[in-house]
Amino acid sequence: MADADEQVTENAPFPGFDVSRPSIARTYDYLLGGKDNFAIDRAFGDKFINDLPGSRQIAPDNRGALVRAIREIITSTPVRQFVDLGSGLPTADNVHQVAQRYAPEAKVLYVDNDPIVLAHGRALLAENENTTVLQADLRDPKAIYDSEDARLIDFDQPVAVVFSATLHHVNDDEDPAGLVRFWYDRIASGSYVFISHFRSENDPRSQELEQVLQGSLGRGRWRTDEQILALFGDGFTVLDPGLVPAVNWRNPDAPEELTDWQRLIAAVLAVKN
Numbered sequence: 001m002a003d004a005d006e007q008v009t010e011n012a013p014f015p016g017f018d019v020s021r022p023s024i025a026r027t028y029d030y031l032l033g034g035k036d037n038f039a040i041d042r043a044f045g046d047k048f049i050n051d052l053p054g055s056r057q058i059a060p061d062n063r064g065a066l067v068r069a070i071r072e073i074i075t076s077t078p079v080r081q082f083v084d085l086g087s088g089l090p091t092a093d094n095v096h097q098v099a100q101r102y103a104p105e106a107k108v109l110y111v112d113n114d115p116i117v118l119a120h121g122r123a124l125l126a127e128n129e130n131t132t133v134l135q136a137d138l139r140d141p142k143a144i145y146d147s148e149d150a151r152l153i154d155f156d157q158p159v160a161v162v163f164s165a166t167l168h169h170v171n172d173d174e175d176p177a178g179l180v181r182f183w184y185d186r187i188a189s190g191s192y193v194f195i196s197h198f199r200s201e202n203d204p205r206s207q208e209l210e211q212v213l214q215g216s217l218g219r220g221r222w223r224t225d226e227q228i229l230a231l232f233g234d235g236f237t238v239l240d241p242g243l244v245p246a247v248n249w250r251n252p253d254a255p256e257e258l259t260d261w262q263r264l265i266a267a268v269l270a271v272k273n
């Protein structure tokens with residue numbers, strides 16, 4: 001796809017793609033070294049790579065924490081169902097690939113509002129009856145819960161709900177905590193919620209990044225640790241090691257010293273009481 005930009009506007013292989021402005025999913029894919037992106041996304045991604053050297057590390061650090069969280073859940077809990085809200089679908093080690101490596105029967109509902117995820121998902125999941133991908137907006141959780149695709153998940157049994165690098169794309173006036181609460185009200189006790197999130201630490205770099213994202217995408221919020229933890233509301237127990245930089249989350253290979261950029265994305269896992 002990276003070499004086919006011209007064809008996209010004329011002869012879009014997947015109609016519905018907006019290639020007039022960058023997309024979060026495609027830019028993230030570019031930052032991770034993937035091929036599901038267009039010139040407009042690469043130009044936007046290059047802003048981070050060239051103008052804010054080191055900031056690109058936020059993408060692989062986030063992805064690493066997500067992979068470890070899914071591995072931990074599948075290997076050390078009875079949970080065999082995952083709802084991945086704002087999943088993207090980068091090239092490797094997606095939630096279903098990690099979970100089904102250990103438990104082939106694990107079920108995964110992917111949700112994303114970017115059509116590239118649906119397009120990629122159809123190819124990736126063609127022969128996987130335990131996994132489905134739904135194009136929907138995570139800010140409309142009822143539409144997701146009521147969808148045909150959501151029937152894959154038995155909400156009477158524990159589930160892991162994944163908000164990996166997505167709630168920071170929900171602005172304050174869109175009530176990100178209310179979205180977590182929606183799922184809290186529908187998942188069984190013993191269910192997990194994973195959140196990774198842009199973390200401000202009151203570092204001026206986070207304000208710089210927020211300006212770049214809000215100025216281009218109209219979204220992208222760096223929240224304090226207190227604000228991120230408050231997204232859970234009551235009724236959850238936050239598990240060790242709490243909310244920490246994503247690269248440090250249950251990572252025996254974490255570097256001793258983090259760059260300033262590495263502190264600006266954090267991860268946390270909690271269980272419903």
Ligand SMILES: C[S@@+](CC[C@H](N)C(=O)[O-])C[C@H]1O[C@@H](n2cnc3c(N)ncnc32)[C@H](O)[C@@H]1O
Nearest residue numbers: 024025028086087088112113114137138164165
């Ligand atoms: C930074 S990527 C993270 C992808 C993946 N969860 C991960 O952590 O590797 C954010 C994803 O959230 C999706 N997203 C952002 N806002 C969304 C919304 N309102 N509804 C559904 N998906 C959304 C984007 O399309 C993108 O795929």
